[in-house]
Amino acid sequence: MLSAAETVLVIVDVQGKLARLMDGSEALHQQLVSLISGARLFDLPIVWLEQLPQKLGATSEELQAVLEGHQPIAKEHFSAWPCDAFRAALKHTERKQVLLCGIETHICVYQTCRDLLDNGFDVHLVADAMGSRTAANKALGLQMMLQAGAKLTNVESLLFELQHHAVGDNFKALLKLIK
Template structure:
């Protein structure tokens, strides 16, 4: 099933503090997440923002937190976002069946969130160039585990253009500027 902006929600997982800076290719990761967040906003898609134990791991990377405003993060202690009642409530309130996942770490929090979403009948697309782990090997293992359970893999540009569907309109012009 193709992604549809009316059915999709973007979920940003735990891109926080020092941990975000020690991810494999962290600068590229943060750049891609920024494009994805701005693209979702251009397309008027809801964004749910998660933080793992923010009192211990710190806040979301400042450049991304600024892009995510006026949304506020949902704090969690479970590795899976789905383990947090506030996340489940927000997801239900949005009424979307397609979840686009990005963030860190691919093999832990992103994976467990994807697994729980899939088990609860959500369609999950993992944005492979907007997730990371401390090692590239763990990222690849995490991506493989998610696809084995039924998640779809994509990349920032493919997701945004799939959601846009047509090469026309203000949102399309905005996406072209973001990607270049």
């Protein structure tokens, strides 16, 4: 089970024109906004990545709005793992459960997932908060990560898993968030 005290959210490369080319881009962005808002509700650390932002552009505006107070980490490799700043940010959280989301599922998310798994992290794939240009590539990317040992979840399931208890102010805020 996910624990808010042990979990970090990693957002991979939802940037520029490429983000708008994802299959189901509008729904993907809505789920990412809900996920990030939920992560903030549970005070999860957020590690936000951008692939070559000087070439691919900045993170989508609607995501930047809910990521206020956080700064993106620029990377050059498809996987985030070779990036010293990423590894340092992850280490700083002192957490081993990773909620992984972003684009493209079969490339940057996949390679980051494999490196996280190879380095002892418990990776949870937020399937409805990741995308590829085609549904087939997304499905294949998810399958490859599951075969490597990652776990599958979705935004609503993981937020209720973090909540655990159906009472209180956080629960009320969570209900408003998912409606």
